[in-house]
Each structure stands twice: as C-alpha cells, then as structure tokens.
Amino acid sequence: MAEPLTEALTALEQANRRQASAELQQQILDLRIRAGRDRPAQPPAPPTAPGVNRTAQDRGAIPEIPRRELGAQRLCDAIHGSGAAIVRGLIDSEQAGQLRTLIDRVVAAREHPESAPPREEDAAWYLRSKEVSGAPARFFANPDEPVSASSSIWAADSPRVACELLELYAALGLPALLAEYFGEPARLSVKKWVLRKVAPDNAAQAGWHQDGRFLGETIQTVNMWLALSDCGGAAPAPGLDLVLDGRREIYPTGTAGAIFDWTVGPELVAKVAADCGGVVQPRFAAGDALFFDHYNLHRTAFAPHHTAVRYAIESWFFAASTAPLKQQPILL
Ligand SMILES: O=C(O)CCC(=O)C(=O)O
Ligand SMILES: [Fe+2]
Numbered sequence: 362m363a364e365p366l367t368e369a370l371t372a373l374e375q376a377n378r379r380q381a382s383a384e385l386q387q388q389i390l391d392l393r394i395r396a397g398r399d400r401p402a403q404p405p406a407p408p409t410a411p412g413v414n415r416t417a418q419d420r421g422a423i424p425e426i427p428r429r430e431l432g433a434q435r436l437c438d439a440i441h442g443s444g445a446a447i448v449r450g451l452i453d454s455e456q457a458g459q460l461r462t463l464i465d466r467v468v469a470a471r472e473h474p475e476s477a478p479p480r481e482e483d484a485a486w487y488l489r490s491k492e493v494s495g496a497p498a499r500f501f502a503n504p505d506e507p508v509s510a511s512s513s514i515w516a517a518d519s520p521r522v523a524c525e526l527l528e529l530y531a532a533l534g535l536p537a538l539l540a541e542y543f544g545e546p547a548r549l550s551v552k553k554w555v556l557r558k559v560a561p562d563n564a565a566q567a568g569w570h571q572d573g574r575f576l577g578e579t580i581q582t583v584n585m586w587l588a589l590s591d592c593g594g595a596a597p598a599p600g601l602d603l604v605l606d607g608r609r610e611i612y613p614t615g616t617a618g619a620i621f622d623w624t625v626g627p628e629l630v631a632k633v634a635a636d637c638g639g640v641v642q643p644r645f646a647a648g649d650a651l652f653f654d655h656y657n658l659h660r661t662a663f664a665p666h667h668t669a670v671r672y673a674i675e676s677w678f679f680a681a682s683t684a685p686l687k688q689q690p691i692l693l
Contacts, residue, residue, distance in 0.1 A: 366396055370692075377524060383485040386520035390691075393527075394492040394517070397548050397690035403682050404545040421639055423447050423605065423651070433541035436583070436652055442607045443638060445653040449646070451533065457589045457647035461672045464556045464589070467519045468512045485520035493517060493551050493689060511562075516554040516674070517691065523554075526674070527693070535585070535678075536693050543581050543680035551689035553584075553677035559599050561667035568624030569602075572677070573611050573655030575623075576688070581680035586651040589672035593662060594644030598671035601651065604630065604658040605638025612658065625658060633658065647672075 370392060377385040424439040425447045439446035452460075469477035470487035479487040493515075516523045530536065539547035553576070572584065586601070593600020612633065617626030634640045642662050645651070653659070677688075684690040 366392070374524070374528075381483040383480050383482060383488070383521070386485045386524045387488060387490065389527075390517060390520040390523050391490050391492045393692040394490060394551065394689065396692040397550075397684070398686070400684070400686075401545060401682050404680075421605065421641070423603070423641060423643055425449060431538065433538060436538070436542060440583075440607065440652065440654055441609075444606045444657045445603055445651060447643060447645075448650045448652070450648050451587065451650040452529070452648045454647050456529075460674065461589050461647075463522050463525065464514075464558060464672055464674075467514055467522055467556060468558060470519075471512075471514065486522075487514075487519055489518060490520070495552075495689075511560045511670075512556075512558045514556045515551055516556055516676075517551045517689075519556070522556065526676070530676075530693065539583060539678050539693070542583060546681045547583075547678040547693045548681050548684040548690040549676060549678060549693050550684060550691055553675070553688055554691070555675045557671075557673045557675060559661060559671045559673070561597075561599060561669065562663050563665045563667060565663040566620070567661035567663060568619075568621055569627070569630045569658060569660045570614075570624055571611055571656060571658050574614060576655050576677075577685060578611060578655070580655065580683040580685065582655045583678045584653055584655075584657075585676045585678070586653070587674045587676070588645035588649045588651070589647050589674065590669065591647060592645050592671040592673075594642050595666070596644055597667060597669040599664070599667055600642060600645055600662045600671070602640055602642050602660050602662040603653070604634050604640055606633060606656075606658060608637070609656050611656065630658065
C-alpha cells in the first residue's frame with residue numbers, strides 16, 4: 362500500500378477512535394474503496410501450496426483448528442482437504458452479542474429511519490458511499506412488509522459497522538494470515554461482505570450453490586462466515602448445510618432436479634456427497650467461524666424445528682490481484 366495512503370488511513374482511524382464521527386467513518390470507507398481498485402500485478406505463487414489432508418474428511422466432519430493454531434497452512438490443508446475449516450470461539454460471546462446489536466441498529470436505520478436515524482453525529486449507521494455503485498442491497502426484503510424478518514445488508518452500507526469490523530479483523534490478525542495464504546494482500550468487497558439476519562422458514566428449501574459460480578474461477582478466495590447466534594444442527598436457528606468436498610471443481614447448475622438455473626440440483630448434490638465426505642450440518646455457537654472458498658458447495662439450512670433468527674457476517678476475502686472489479690474491492 363502506498364505510504365501516503367497508509368498514513369492518511371491511520372490518521373483518520375486514530376481520530377475516529379478518539380472521537381467517533383460519522384464523517385470520519387465515511388471518509389475511511391471511501392478511501393478504502395478507492396484504494397481497493399488498485400490491482401497489483403499477479404504475484405508469484407503463494408507459499409502455501411495445497412497439501413491435501415483427507416483424514417478429517419474420512420471422519421465425516423469439518424476439520425477444527427484451535428484458535429491459537431489458526432495459520433495459513435492449517436487453513437489451506439483443511440479447505441483443500443475437506444472444503445472448509447471451523448475455528449471455535451474466534452470471538453467471544455460478548456463480542457458476538459455486540460455485533461448482533463449493531464446489526465439490529467443498521468436494520469432499524471434501513472427499515473425505520475424515522476425512529477432510528479441512519480446518521481448520527483458519531484455514527485454513519487446506514488449511508489451509501491459515493492464510491493459505491495449499484496442499488497442498495499435489499500435481498501430477502503419483502504416490499505409488502507414494513508419490516509422484513511430476514512435481512513441482508515452490505516457491510517459497506519454501514520460505515521460505522523464496516524469500521525468496527527475492519528478493526529476487529531486487524532485485531533484477529535486476519536490481514537497477515539490472508540496475505541500469507543494468498544501470497545499477496547487480501548481485499549474485501551462491497552458486494553460480498555454481508556450482514557445477515559436469517560429468519561426461520563420452516564417450509565423453505567434454500568438453493569445449493571458454489572459462490573465460484575457467480576464470482577468466477579480465476580480467483581483466490583477465503584470466506585469467513587462468522588456465526589453470531591447459536592445455530593445449525595439441533596440449534597433453534599438455521600445454520601449451513603455443506604458438502605465435505607475439497608475438490609477444485611464447479612458443478613453444473615440448473616440440472617439434476619434443480620429448482621433454479623443458478624443452483625446445483627439435489628440429485629447431483631447427493632452424488633457428489635456420496636463420492637466424498639457426505640453432507641454436514643455443523644452446530645455453531647455465537648462467535649464460531651467457518652472458513653471456506655468459492656468451490657464449497659453449501660446452502661442455508663432450514664429445518665422444521667427452527668424458532669429463532671440467526672445472525673451472521675459473511676466476509677469474502679480475495680487475493681488482491683484476482684479480486685473481481687465487479688464486486689467492488691475494498692482495501693483490508
Ligand atoms: O448465511 C447463509 O445462510 C448463506 C451464506 C452463504 O451462502 C455464503 O456465505 O456464501
Ligand atoms: Fe454462498
């Protein structure tokens with residue numbers, strides 16, 4: 362990163378820490394989006410060549426990496442061996458609770474701006490940056506209902522929360538971890554950094570998908586899916602279904618009984634699952650993180666026993682030289 366840019370960001374972030382300000386939060390995000398457009402030349406191959414370790418896959422479970430042992434090689438082995446890794450307690454339950462509260466505040470700013478101002482002196486809760494293009498993300502919202510039970514909001518649409526998350530990721534050491542994993546710095550993006558609230562939907566069948574189907578294959582990614590609620594398995598809120606599959610392959614969509622042209626059909630999912638480690642529905646506590654990449658075949662796991670809303674944050678990280686401009690990269 363260019364020296365003057367680093368200095369400008371450090372100064373803005375220090376000022377915002379001393380006295381939080383909507384203006385500063387917006388400036389920090391704008392600068393990071395502008396800088397994210399800088400695409401470095403293709404770097405040499407990353408030092409972490411895939412070392413396939415299928416032992417965890419054989420046990421039929423996603424490998425778990427103790428928080429203190431989280432490193433690029435362990436992550437690489439797990440993702441290439443089984444398609445994913447779990448780090449329990451990446452953040453503690455108190456931090457997870459604070460993030461749930463922040464998400465609720467952002468949702469309120471969008472749904473009820475009259476009682477939850479989108480902008481306060483010390484917080485840009487829900488403000489569209491002039492650096493962002495495209496309509497505000499409003500997926501899952503039902504226009505007939507004043508408040509949608511499920512919400513997905515781009516983190517970048519809340520500079521207040523985006524700044525908080527950037528500080529958290531730095532404190533967790535993610536920039537260094539990902540730089541080692543990719544062999545170059547990582548980027549976030551406007552479109553694939555999402556605050557999620559998923560309501561129970563007992564009759565729903567979410568679509569099986571691989572994010573590489575949308576993002577392309579000539580990329581290097583890591584998604585950190587951070588659970589902020591007790592969810593998955595027998596928990597009261599929906600988690601994720603995942604196929605234990607470390608293969609680097611994008612499967613055809615819209616066939617084998619698929620309901621949509623962008624989803625992988627259930628018959629094909631069953632076949633892939635039978636060929637590798639099966640389907641898993643991990644149980645997550647608030648604060649547990651799941652890591653996977655664009656080859657992972659997964660879906661939101663709805664089940665009849667669900668009664669609670671699930672909060673999570675989905676953060677797709679890209680190797681800087683491969684970050685698709687369409688996703689609007691953000692400097693990490
Ligand atoms: O949070 C969910 O239910 C879906 C997440 C997902 O598909 C992803 O992180 O790629
Ligand atoms: Fe996904």
